Amino acid sequence: MDEIKITEANLPVERIWGLPDIAAFLDVSVDTARRWSRKPGVPIYRCGGRYYAFRSELWRWHRSKAA
Template identity: 45%
Template sequence: MVRNNEQTNDNPPLDRWRVDEVLEPDRNLWGLPEIAQVAGVSVDTVRRWYQKTDAPISKPGGRYFSTRAALKSWLCAR
């Protein structure tokens, strides 16, 4: 029920991660913590993916790197 010019909104609020995904789908992810946070796994899991799988994670200059779009695509294909 709508009261006193209140509008109902059936959409969930946008949190920081959903907004980033919409506005910056190809955002660069630098470092194990950032990659792990986007993937929803631990830092150790990301390190293991880098060593033992075809995950789209590289290590240019000694620092772990991926893009949000490539990582999400790889995760969805698994």
């Protein structure tokens, strides 16, 4: 099976709603995603008590964190 290379260019610009989906995208626990959301510079936002993030921003931030 061919490996698909994920780049910012082929990520859809869409919101991810809710900590469970954000955590799944980042491959971390919900508790970790919640803890990260409180840190400055982490692109996880709250609106009306609900968490959301933009897929491309999360991907970019996660890549820079791993580098």
